[in-house]
Amino acid sequence: MKQFIIFIRKEFKHVFRDRKTLLMLFGLPIVQIVLFGFALTNEINNSKMVVLDYARDKGSQELIAKLESSRYFEIEKNLLSDKQLEAAFREGKIKTAVIFPPNFYHDLMHTNKTQLQVIADGTDPNTATTLVNYIQTITAQYQQQVMGQTKLPYRIVPELRMLYNPELKGAYNYVPGVMALVLMLVCVMMTSISIVREKELGTMEILLVSPFKPLLVILSKAVPYLIVSLVNLAVILLLSVFALGLPVNGSVVLLVSVSTLYIITALSMGLLISTTTASQQTAMLLSLMGMLLPTMLFAGFMFPIENMPLPLQVISNIVPAKWYYIIVKRVMIKGLGFASVWKEVTILFVMTMLLLGISLKKFKIRLA
Amino acid sequence: MATVELHGLMKHYGKDKIPAVKDVSFSVKEGELFGLIGPDGAGKSSIFRMLTTLLLPDGGNATVAGYDIVKDYKAIRNRVGYMPGKFSLYQDLSVEENLNFFATLFNTTIQQNYELIKDIYVQIEPFKNRRAGKLSGGMKQKLALCCALIHKPEVLFLDEPTTGVDAVSRKEFWEMLKRLKQQGITILVSTPYMDEATLCDRIALIQNGEILTVDTPEQIVRNYPFPLYAIRSERITHLLRHLKAYENTRSCFAFGEYLHLTFKQPHEKAVASVTDYLTHEGHTGLECRQINPTVEDCFIQLMKTA
Amino acid sequence: MIPYVIKADKLTKQFGDFVATNQISFEVSKGEIFGFLGANGAGKTTAMRMLCGLLTPTSGAATVAGFDVYKQTEQIKRNIGYMSQKFSLYEDLTVLENIRFYGGIYGLPARELKAESESLLEKLGLQEQSKKLVGSLPLGWKQKLSFSVAILHRPQVVFLDEPTGGVDPVVRRQFWDLIYDAAENGITIFVTTHYMDEAEYCNRVSIMVDGCIEALDTPGGLKTQFKAATMDEVFYQLARGAKRQAD
Structure with missing residues (x-):
């Protein structure tokens, strides 16, 4: 347990001592909200x-x-x-x-x-x-x-x-979308990069040779970014309530729980990327191309899925962000309860378990 | 009893099964300072990674501290200290934070095994609040050694700890290893620098994944099969060219300011003949004497016969 | 006629409060093999970068191949070659493709490049391997090849940053044969190394300690001066006194 705690403390030190990481972690959601909420909105004034x-x-x-x-x-x-x-x-x-x-x-x-x-x-x-x-x-x-x-x-x-959306506010659509995007980006990119960095430094070899269990290595990588992501979630929600005037109509508890599930999905995807790449650049590129693009395209907040050709509609079903987006819209904006989103939550849950299972299985206790 | 024992260990990589380690066998006794010496790409890191359970061998077997490297990997991981080749610690953590992290990782504290690292740690203690990324090469090396030692391992694996480090820091590093040896830790160290060979109790010379020889440095030098001569003149580059063209030259290589020369026919008049030949070629300031070979001479000779 | 190929006069580089190189002065003549030694962090890399036109000095003066390191960095880059242990050729290109690429960068005409690459392959005995990927060659071959590529455009000076680290003893000597060849063809060699026996192969050697050049002479001269039997001892006597701990 002591090992676990010091490991997590170390991860936080990495985050807080690197200005670039810090900027990306906390600047990104704010910039995104401001960009989407104000600048890119389809709301027209004056x-x-x-x-x-x-x-x-x-x-x-x-x-x-x-x-x-x-x-x-x-x-x-x-x-x-x-x-x-x-x-x-x-x-x-x-x-x-x-x-x-x-x-x-x-x-x-x-x-x-x-x-x-x-x-x-x-x-x-x-x-x-x-x-x-x-x-x-x-x-x-x-x-x-x-x-x-x-x-x-x-x-x-x-x-x-x-x-x-009686006032035709653009933010109503964008806030859940930005949540899906930012959480996905931060979790996937940060976990994959931080694990791959240990490989590049050579410290991964020491971690593996130490009595510290490989599973705990993964967990101690995931926990800090889970916490960071929850902070991010809070920042986004506070921004949307106080800066965009968009209240959370449904249950906050439900919203946070579903978001946690979604964060775990993203973390396992980051882990999966880290097991297959050897350099930070590759990990970054894979996260951007493999995660950001499908999330933007298929989550449904930028391009309506129902307008897409059928094959793309089918593909959109495997993008976790799509389900998360649907859930957040229903809970946060329409104020609906668990009864109306249980199907989507189940789908997301199954996806998470599958991804987590694959990435844990692929994580090696040796080098090759 | 042998602390580390390898029997016909093999490893190959990639689709083409390019062999990196071919049928390697040797054993390291308890408390020994053992050197694995060879150039980059000889297979040193692959052997170390197999012994530290990070890689699975493709053939043969090995034990570390009595445990099998495949079956008992957990037991081995509790007993060894390892410093990988490219190891560079966490650059954004301070010296103390790095050490503390690794101590906790291995279920111990700095205080518990302070005696073991004291000698080394006092040298970097003045900089304990400095980030590891801001240390010099030699300092980083010392910190890395402290981190590998902090849990008092039975066997210490150091993969090229002195590569890219200047001559002075290298000397200091070897003195630290000698002191550690006195504390009873078995140490395996790999290096591409031949001059470090004489600092080990026993060495294995390795090239292209194959062991050329395993013995004490003294014995390896004693086994050198030919009389060896050091020779020099005022124009050393021409000397090398002339000697390479000379009929009785078996081998001739530059060693610092001298050339090391062996003869095909090492008869009594060989030296006199070669001196005559060189004088005839216009060399002045000739000096030629028989010398004891170095490990590097032996390596070159073994490489050629291998 | 330029008397010296490299001439540094009180060359200094300061990063904030930190004086990386402190008023270093030396001259290197045409065809000379100049060994540039020093402990880690003594300021060798900084000095080398200034001479290559990659870093602007804080003060002092220097010319390389007759060009000023402040104003004529483009001309300098055209007249020097550079090779380091880390700088390798493109591993995913073949031997021939690498040669053509670097020749192309320095603007060698196609016909000349073709002739040059053939003679280079022949000299290194790499004709058989010319269509192989560089990544599949042993390290020693790679180092020899990258040195040959670095002097392909017949530069006046070639800077070698620890060119022989980790290569086997035979290849290391073959590498020095290449260096001697180049020097005899009038290329000036500026080389750093951690192997003290290699310091003996240089015509003159300078040793840097804490940003200053503490000794500069022929290997023989240095040994007499410091009453030492080997260059190793000379280096040890000088570098042991180093105060600097950070890079």
Whole structure:
């Protein structure tokens, strides 16, 4: 036991004395959250918009006020003709335009049906779609406010995503994704590199020749990175709650337990890599190519899996990050309990056991 | 009783089964300082790794402290100290932290076996808070030796401890080994430096995975089959060329400022004839005398017959 | 006509407070074999790096092949060869591919390179092995080959950093035969070694202690000066007094 403790203490010293490692361990999650949460988000703020109001009635004024009060749009009102509108689009000054026909409010009140023209700059289709979505949502809210629960003049079908993300926050998707990515990266890379480094130093030979059990060598390599990863998890969750305003809706205990399981999956993968490589560079490359890429591609937070060709969809099933991502989304965002994720947890558990088994079996008590 | 015993030990590597150790047998007595001497790639590290249970042999068998290196690997791991060739300790841990780590790993403390390492440790103690990565080559060597000794092993395996270390540090290192030997530890050490051979009780000369000879350095030197002459002149490079072309030359190699020469026909007039020949070739300041061979002479001679 | 191929004058390199090499001065003439000895950490590597144009000196002056180590490092690199125990050829290329690669780096014309590589293979007796991967050759062959490659472009000076570490006694001597050959062809040899008998093979030897050159003379001269029978004793007398413990 004493041996075990001093070994773990040594591992922590390695981590804390190497600024580069330290930066990677704790800088990475923060950078990732900031990058994905803010910079790469598909949320758009203060997009320039013009309004051509031919109606100038109560309805148009109220809706314009609503659009303007949202943080998504910044309205430049003073356009008077279609020609000016065209010019503004061409110069790229504005991204969207909303045109109110004459009698906007009158028609709405009396025929239950009115028209509203929305024009978007389609050069960037993603942005355009998002902006049009925002306008639709805001219009729908206005409708409800005016009409109460009566029949809507035009139907707005809310997307599934918006059901749990009424404000269309990008972070809702990214936080679970970043968790899957960072934990995978840190665990796989750190364990594999730290074991391979002992091989390069020649200390692995001494460790093997010592009475210290080989299994304990592995365990003492895994424990520090498990702890580091849990700290990382806490950092990510705190960041998402306090910086992104994204609460943990479900059980924190469940979230942490599932994350621990996922961390163990990643640790066994790191171990597996370390048994097959002899240099730190190879270990690093294998971790990056073998882990980071599939996790990014197949976890489902960057590219929707349901849009992929069938063979890729099948492949995505063997990526642990995919299951973890599903679980975290359900627990953290939808606030669901264990009953709704037990299937995914079982899959992840079986994967972990399999990986751990293989890597333990492959770990040699001798050199060759 | 032999502390280490090898019988026809073999090891080959890779798909092509390139042999690294071919049918090696020797034994090391208790308390002996035994040297395995040969160039890089001779198979020294492979033998050490098999004896420390890190590699499985492909043929033959061996015992260390009475235990079989395959079956009883756990027992051996408790009884040996090992310093691998490329061993460089944890660069980011301090001297004391390194030593403490290895002590705990072997279920002991620095205090418990302090007597054993005291001689060596006092030399590095002033730097005990310095990181191992910032030590000089000689200092690192001493620390590594302390780490290998800290659990008071019965047998100590040192794989090329002096490679790349300067002449002064090498001398100091061998003096430390002599003192350790007096404490009753059996020591196996490998080295590519032939001049270190005379510091061992017995040596095995090894080349291409084969043992050339096993004996005391004195006996190996005594077994050298020819009279050996040291010869020099004022133009040593030309001397070598002329002697290589000389009809009665069996072998001629540079050794420092002299050339070492053996004759095909070592008759009484051989020296006089060669001196005549060289004078005729224009050499001045000639000096030629019979000498005792060194282990290096023996190695070269054994290599050629092998 | 350049009187000296290497000329160092109070060459100094300081890293922070640490003076790695302290005002070293010496000259090496054309075709000379100059032994550069010193204990680990005495500053040999730093000095060698400055002379190769890899490190800018803190103060002092030096020229290599007539070029200034401050301003003309590119010219220096073109006129020197370098080989160390660690620097090896590409293990996963064949003997011939390695020769062609290094010849190509120094811009040898194709025809000349072809002739050169053939004569080189013949000299080393490696014709049979020319299509073999370098990784499969014994260490001694590798060292001899990498020395030959280092002087392929006929540099004025070749720097050898412990070229014979770990090779067998016969190959070690064959290696020195190559060095003598090169020196006779006018290539200046600047060599470090831990084998004291090899110090005897040099025309002149300098011994560094704690960043300074403490002795510089022919091996015979040094032995007389220090009243020692062998170079080993000379080295021991000097290096024993070293204070420096860190690299």
